[in-house]
Amino acid sequence: MHPxxxxxxxxxxSGAGFGLYSLTAIxxxxxxxxxxxRSELLTALITAFVLIVAGLISxxxxxxxxxxxxxxxxxxxxxxxSREAVLAVIFFPFGFLYLLGVYLYGAHVPAFxxxxxxxxxxxxxxxxxxxxxxxxxxxxxxQWNTPLVPANYLLMGLTLGALFHLAIEAYYGANLQFITxxxxxxxxxxxxxxxxxxxxxxxxxxxSINTATTFTRATVRLLDVGHTAGTFLTEEFGYQVExxxxxxxxxLVFGFGFILPLILIVAAAASQGAGFLLATLAxxxxxxxxxxxxxxxxxxxxxxxxxxxxxxxx
Amino acid sequence: xxxxxxxxxxxxxxxxxxAVACKQWNxxxxxxxxxDYRPYGADPSGVWFNRIRHYEVGEYPNSKTINFPMxxxxxxxxxxxxxxxxxxxxxRKEDGVVLIDQTKCMGCNYCSWACPYGARxxxxxxxxxxxxxxxxxxxxxxxxxxxDRQPACVITCPxxxxxxxxxxxxxSEVSRLVRERDGMQLMPELGYNPTNRYLPPRINTPxxxxxxxxxxxxxxxxxxxxxxxxx
Numbered sequence: 038m039h040p041x042x043x044x045x046x047x048x049x050x051s052g053a054g055f056g057l058y059s060l061t062a063i064x065x066x067x068x069x070x071x072x073x074x075r076s077e078l079l080t081a082l083i084t085a086f087v088l089i090v091a092g093l094i095s096x097x098x099x100x101x102x103x104x105x106x107x108x109x110x111x112x113x114x115x116x117x118x119s120r121e122a123v124l125a126v127i128f129f130p131f132g133f134l135y136l137l138g139v140y141l142y143g144a145h146v147p148a149f150x151x152x153x154x155x156x157x158x159x160x161x162x163x164x165x166x167x168x169x170x171x172x173x174x175x176x177x178x179x180q181w182n183t184p185l186v187p188a189n190y191l192l193m194g195l196t197l198g199a200l201f202h203l204a205i206e207a208y209y210g211a212n213l214q215f216i217t218x219x220x221x222x223x224x225x226x227x228x229x230x231x232x233x234x235x236x237x238x239x240x241x242x243x244x245s246i247n248t249a250t251t252f253t254r255a256t257v258r259l260l261d262v263g264h265t266a267g268t269f270l271t272e273e274f275g276y277q278v279e280x281x282x283x284x285x286x287x288x289l290v291f292g293f294g295f296i297l298p299l300i301l302i303v304a305a306a307a308s309q310g311a312g313f314l315l316a317t318l319a320x321x322x323x324x325x326x327x328x329x330x331x332x333x334x335x336x337x338x339x340x341x342x343x344x345x346x347x348x349x350x351x
Numbered sequence: 352x353x354x355x356x357x358x359x360x361x362x363x364x365x366x367x368x369x370a371v372a373c374k375q376w377n378x379x380x381x382x383x384x385x386x387d388y389r390p391y392g393a394d395p396s397g398v399w400f401n402r403i404r405h406y407e408v409g410e411y412p413n414s415k416t417i418n419f420p421m422x423x424x425x426x427x428x429x430x431x432x433x434x435x436x437x438x439x440x441x442x443r444k445e446d447g448v449v450l451i452d453q454t455k456c457m458g459c460n461y462c463s464w465a466c467p468y469g470a471r472x473x474x475x476x477x478x479x480x481x482x483x484x485x486x487x488x489x490x491x492x493x494x495x496x497x498x499d500r501q502p503a504c505v506i507t508c509p510x511x512x513x514x515x516x517x518x519x520x521x522x523s524e525v526s527r528l529v530r531e532r533d534g535m536q537l538m539p540e541l542g543y544n545p546t547n548r549y550l551p552p553r554i555n556t557p558x559x560x561x562x563x564x565x566x567x568x569x570x571x572x573x574x575x576x577x578x579x580x581x582x
Contacts, residue, residue: 038464101458102478108437108455118461119436176430176541177467244467244538250419251360251535251549252408260416261405263367266394268402269472273463341538342469345404345421 038178039276040335043098048168049197049327051092051125052190055161056198058085058132060219062154064202065144070215075143077209081202082136088201093125117174121167124160131157165194172334179351180238180338189234192227193327199223200298200323204316207305213316217306221299224323228295231330235287238337241350249344259347274340278333286333294326352446353518354485355425355546356505357525357534361553363512365405365418369504373401373422373483376503381488382453386476398472400483401504415552420513422504423470423483424537424545425449431462431471439480446517447546448485456480467538468545490515518546 061081064070073081097103110126112119131153138150146154169187176182199220206216247253267275278286298319305315339351377400378385387397401422408417425442429449432440439455440462442448451462451471456479463471463480471482486502489495499506505513516525525548528534534548566574 099459100478101460101473101475102456103458105437105439105455105457108439108457109459110436111438112436115433116436116461118434118459122436171461174434175465176543177465244540248538248540250406250408250417251537251551252406252417255409257417258407259404260407263403263405266396268396269398269463269475270469273460273473274469340464341467341541345419345469 038335038338040332041099043095045331047092047096051089052194053197054085054088056194057201059158059161060198071212078139081205117170124164128160177341178338179243185234196223196227200320207312207316213306224299245350246344278336290330293322298323354446357514357528357548359512359550362510363418364510370401372503372507398474424547427544430465434465
């Protein structure tokens with residue numbers, strides 16, 4: 038698949054925003070970890086909203102006809118893309134009411150605003166799940182057609198959110214021990230999950246050139262594609278990366294996405310004074326790693342239409 | 352009613368006439384124009400509803416060239432319709448034809464991702480997705496003679512490898528062909544239940560050569576001279 042930068046930016050950044058919002062609200066509403074004051078909570082929640090909005094604006098970048106984008110709310114009954122759009126929009130009133138509660142009352146929000154925050158958490162998770170399902174529901178790409186995909190989207194968002202949260206706590210000079218534990222656990226779990234995904238997609242399954250042409254008892258070889266230059270199909274689905282480069286990029290995903298941030302946040306928790314700098318570096322490193330991860334997610338997916346253009350299986 | 356095409360892989364000669372007729376008819380049809388990019392440049396490209404590929408099936412010398420025209424299969428369980436977030440993509444209840452409302456499409460490409468047959472192509476000029484309409488503006492045109500109320504690709508096929516009709520009608524030509532010649536679906540394991548069917552090549556008995564008359568002595572000399580004389 039051709040990787041579109043706007044979609045990569047959208048899924049990584051708004052995923053991080055929903056993760057940061059959910060984690061901040063969970064920690065505050067359930068009184069987990071060191072107590073956060075009003076300004077700390079506001080910084081975290083506003084950062085989350087900025088990330089979500091930036092991502093959603095970017096998501097319209099890949100539309101060929103954006104003037105009809107408003108119509109994407111019309112088919113919640115069947116389309117995961119529609120569901121995602123609607124959930125993302127419904128999230129905002131609840132998220133904003135919780136933000137208002139924090140703005141007015143600080144860390145001790147009244148029950149009503151707390152309830153709004155809880156609903157916001159659920160809607161945030163549902164939105165990221167729907168983003169994952171946009172890809173996981175397609176039977177045409179076996180690399181996407183797995184429950185590991187929405188699980189991966191949720192965990193990636195939570196991990197980035199935890200790292201952002203850690204950096205904000207470090208900025209306010211809070212005790213980082215608890216949040217380092219949370220972010221570290223998230224990093225390890227998400228890394229393992231990504232490893233499982235990469236292992237899973239090695240196996241080829243599903244349609245081959247034989248079922249694609251009905252000749253299931255003979256070898257089938259492409260003689261001629263029937264067109265002299267590129268077409269929409271070859272441009273959109275014909276994208277390929279060499280095997281050596283794939284391996285190198287996967288190493289970068291684990292290096293920048295998981296291992297380096299883990300070292301950096303442990304160092305941040307232990308250091309006196311340099312905590313914020315180290316935590317910011319962890320966020321940047323993880324964003325880079327997850328950007329590469331998302332690029333690979335698209336570049337590695339092989340659409341079955343490639344069978345008709347010479348691939349023997351996908 | 353379940354309208355669709357039957358394509359005979361035995362008689363298709365791979366001349367691309369169906370694709371050209373399709374382009375010609377539909378470029379001025381309901382979803383037209385089918386834009387051409389750089390038509391006189393080095394790498395001309397554009398929107399086509401119908402594409403023909405060519406394959407070698409089997410191992411030489413027992414192999415056969417198969418010409419493979421593909422357009423929209425008008426699937427029974429069309430994922431391109433269910434994934435569409437705007438409702439631009441729809442399947443008509445009355446005849447099963449899958450169409451795109453050009454005024455509603457936002458060009459997100461999602462339906463083309465969901466289609467395993469490559470039947471949908473984005474028109475980069477209009478920013479909307481386009482696909483085979485089964486010549487909807489032709490098959491229902493009552494000003495045409497009944498024989499002309501067929502898709503352009505079917506009418507133009509010089510090898511008579513394409514058939515159009517209602518698969519729900521057991522007595523239609525398409526139903527009969529599928530029944531008699533084992534009409535196959537492409538990638539049935541994906542569960543899209545495509546309406547269009549493909550007829551496999553007929554199994555022909557080899558032409559006997561034992562009774563071919565042996566050459567006369569004069570003929571043999573002639574053949575030897577022909578080989579020996581340098582031209």
